[in-house]
Amino acid sequence: MSKKKILVIDDNQTTLHIIDDVLHTHNFECIKANNGENGIEAAKTQKPNAILLDREMPGLNGQEVLKLLKKDEKTKNIPVIMLTGGNNINDVAKFLEAGAQDYIVKPFNNENLIMRLKNVIIP
Structure with a gap:
């Protein structure tokens, strides 16, 4: 069975490193992008099985990246899980309405x- 590819889009290097370690421990391949623009490009070229997307980033923020991913034919069906630093129910509703x-x-x-990753990845 081939490893499932997870794209992690986050500007925080510590978070990227932690998630990379966790994913490798559980037999996932980790693709890392440190901003929204690189993340969108990686989603199109690497075709991950799921995306972990940080809400707050410089440049394109997580909500903007999510909207662009869901509009593009190449990426619209990739499951996205938002990473958020706060439990603001209004933000959560916006993310889910936008396709997360x-x-x-x-x-x-x-x-x-x-x-949560296993729940969104189609076998």
Whole structure:
């Protein structure tokens, strides 16, 4: 069975490193992008099985990236889980309405992250 590819779009290098370690421990391949523009390009070229997308980034923020991903034929069907630093229910509703499948509040529990990823990835 081939490894499932997860694209992580986050400007925080520490978060990228932590998620990379967690994904590799659970036999996922991790593709990292440190901003929205690079993340959109990676989504188009790498065709990940799911995307973990940070809400707050310089340049294109997470909500803008999500909208662009869902409008593009190449990326619109890739499941997206938003990573958010706060539990603002208004933001969560906006993300879900814009096409995100789920959200995770940072700091996150590693097992919770993996279970949520497994729930959105189509086998």
